[in-house]
Amino acid sequence: MDRASGHDTVTRALWYAAPGQAILRTETIPAPRPDEVLVQTHYSALSRGTESLVFAGAVPEAEHHRMRAPFQAGAFPFPVKYGYAAVGTVMAGPHDLLGRAVFALHPHQSAFVVPAAAVVALPAGLPPRRAVLAANMETALNALWDAAVLPGSRIAVVGIGTVGALVAWLAGQIPGTEVIAVDIRPEQAAIAGALGVGFATPGNAPIDCDLVFHASATPEGLATAVAAAGDEATIIELSWYGDRTVAATLGGAFHSRRLRLLASQVGSVAPSMRARWPHRRRLAQAIALLADPRLEVLLEPDVAFEDLPGALPALLGPGGAAMCQVVTYP
Numbered sequence: 125m126d127r128a129s130g131h132d133t134v135t136r137a138l139w140y141a142a143p144g145q146a147i148l149r150t151e152t153i154p155a156p157r158p159d160e161v162l163v164q165t166h167y168s169a170l171s172r173g174t175e176s177l178v179f180a181g182a183v184p185e186a187e188h189h190r191m192r193a194p195f196q197a198g199a200f201p202f203p204v205k206y207g208y209a210a211v212g213t214v215m216a217g218p219h220d221l222l223g224r225a226v227f228a229l230h231p232h233q234s235a236f237v238v239p240a241a242a243v244v245a246l247p248a249g250l251p252p253r254r255a256v257l258a259a260n261m262e263t264a265l266n267a268l269w270d271a272a273v274l275p276g277s278r279i280a281v282v283g284i285g286t287v288g289a290l291v292a293w294l295a296g297q298i299p300g301t302e303v304i305a306v307d308i309r310p311e312q313a314a315i316a317g318a319l320g321v322g323f324a325t326p327g328n329a330p331i332d333c334d335l336v337f338h339a340s341a342t343p344e345g346l347a348t349a350v351a352a353a354g355d356e357a358t359i360i361e362l363s364w365y366g367d368r369t370v371a372a373t374l375g376g377a378f379h380s381r382r383l384r385l386l387a388s389q390v391g392s393v394a395p396s397m398r399a400r401w402p403h404r405r406r407l408a409q410a411i412a413l414l415a416d417p418r419l420e421v422l423l424e425p426d427v428a429f430e431d432l433p434g435a436l437p438a439l440l441g442p443g444g445a446a447m448c449q450v451v452t453y454p
Contacts, residue, residue: 131155132152132153132154132155133152133153133155133162133235133237134150134151134152135150135151135152135153135233135234135235135236136148136149136150136151136233136234136429136430137149137151137197137205137231137232137233137234138205138207138231138232138233138429138432138433139198139203139204139205140178140179140202140203140204140205140206141202141203142181142202142203143179143180143181143201143202144179144180144437145433146179146432146433146436147433148429148430148432148433151233153235153236153237154237155216155237156216156217156237158218159218159239159240159241160217160237160238160239160240161214161216161217161218161221161226161237161238161239161240161243162214162215162216162217162235162236162237163210163212163213163214163215163226163228163230163235163236163237163238163243164212164213164215164234164235164453165210165211165212165230165233165234165235165236165429165453166211166212166213166225166252166253166452166453167210167211167212167252167253167255167256167450167451167452167453168207168209168210168211168230168231168232168233168256168429168450168451168453169209169256169257169259169260169448169449169450169451170207170209170439170440170445170448170449170451171207171208171209171259171260172285172286172439172440172444172445172448172449173285173287173341173363173364174191174364175206175207175440176440176441176444177364177366177367178200178204178206179436179440180366181200181201181202182366182367182368183200183201183366183367184366184367185200188200190391193206193207193208193229193231194208194229194230194242195228195229195230195231195236195238195242196231197231205231205232205233206231207230207231207232208229208230208231208259209227209229209256209257209258209259209260210227210228210229210230210231210232210233210236210256211225211226211227211228211246211252211253211255211256212225212226212228212235212252212453213225213226214226214243215235217240218240221240221243221245224245224246225245225246225252225255226243226244226245226246227243227244227246227255227256227258227407227411228242228243228244229242229259229407232429232432232451234429234453234454241404244258244404244407244408244411246411247411247412247415249415250411250414250415253423253450254414254419254420254423255411255414256423256448256450257286257290257414257419257422257423257448258407258410258411258414259390259410260286260287260290260448261290261410261411261413261414262390262406262407262410263287263290263362263390264287264290264291264293264294264410265294265406265409265410265413266388266389266390266393266394266406267287267291267337267360267362267388268291268294268295269393269394269396269397270360270386270388270394270395270396271335271337271358271360271386271388272396273295273298273301273335274298274334275298275299275300275301276299276300276301277295277298277300277301277302277334277335278301278302278304278330278332278333278334278335278354279292279295279301279302279303279304279333279334279335279336279337280303280304280305280306280329280330280333280335280336280337280349280352281295281303281304281305281306281321281336281337281339282306282307282326282329282336282337282338282339282340282345282346282348282349282352283306283307283338283339283340283341283342283345283362283363284305284306284307284309284312284315284316284339285339285340285446285447286422286447286448287339287362288305288307288337288339288340288362289305289315289316289319289422289447290419290422291337291339291362292305292316292319292321292337293319293320293321293416293418293419294413295321295337296319296320296321302322303321303322304321304322304323304324304329304330304333305319305321305322305323305324306323306324306325306326306329306330306348306352307323307325307340308325308326308340308344308345309446310325312446314421315421315422315447318418318421319418319419319421320418326344326345326348329348329351329352330352331351331352331354332354332355333352333353333354333357334354334357335353335357335358335360336349336350336352336353336357336358336359336360337349337359337360337362338359338360338361338362338363339362339363340363341363341364341365342363343370343371343372345363346359346361346363346370346372346373347373349361350372350373350374350378350383350385351373353381353383354381355381355382355383356381356382356383356384357383357384358383358384358385358386359383359384359385359386360386360387360388361385361386361387361388362388364389372385393406421447422447422448423447423448423450424445424446424447424448424449424450425450426450426451426452427439427449427450427451427452428451428452428454429451429452429453429454430454432451
């Protein structure tokens with residue numbers, strides 16, 4: 125790849141082509157303009173929840189516009205180039221970014237050109253591979269802002285995938301909080317322990333919590349979350365169900381206990397922070413929060429980019445990677 129010639133660059137990109145089918149396409153991208161950067165990708169990450177729905181063609185038609193990724197190409201349902209967690213090195217662009225490791229909300233692609241303002245340089249000492257967690261960390265940070273977590277709170281987090289684990293870790297950093305991660309998989313106790321929070325299976329989930337986060341994307345998990353909430357508590361719903369209709373357990377004591385069910389979605393900055401925090405500032409803060417080496421436990425073993433189309437059915441299907449799937453580029 126030529127850093128200074130101004131020549132076009134040949135790249136490879138992952139496209140979701142049909143339900144359960146993905147392909148790699150060779151593309152040519154133009155040389156960057158003065159206000160753009162050319163990034164050579166080293167790592168990207170699958171967003172298991174969202175990309176499994178994209179892979180299945182299950183993005184509801186009414187959400188096609190809202191669910192567009194920042195540099196998506198194509199359109200839902202297919203063919204579509206989708207993804208939003210890429211880390212690489214700036215090979216051409218403004219002097220202050222040249223040679224820097226950066227994060228961008230870009231689909232899976234071996235090299236790409238974006239506006240310089242669309243990349244965030246990684247802080248010194250942050251391993252680039254760990255930086256693929258930035259998009260998930262941004263979702264978790266926004267959820268804590270939506271929840272207005274207070275010191276001393278008793279908190280349950282139901283569903284310990286990548287986002288749920290990051291929510292639990294963040295909540296556990298607040299003084300005096302008692303955080304219990306809840307998951308149907310007993311092996312997730314090791315993840316919770318590594319992050320310094322408690323663990324329970326649904327049958328032993330806590331009750332009378334001040335705040336509950338739900339991130340399992342299942343109706344059973346939502347029922348567990350509702351049951352864990354104390355009187356007048358809030359359940360923060362982080363799951364996105366695509367085109368599925370989900371039964372919510374709003375009968376029984378839900379009404380008399382005055383529970384509140386609140387959706388948190390990363391597309392908008394939480395209202396409490398929106399006036400002062402543009403998206404770029406929030407993303408930079410999420411990246412800075414990745415400095416803790418304990419977060420390495422959230423990264424699954426690498427899959428090579430060239431192998432990704434064939435690996436996706438297993439990675440995104442039932443029993444696939446529990447945590448953040450890292451994709452490596454040659």
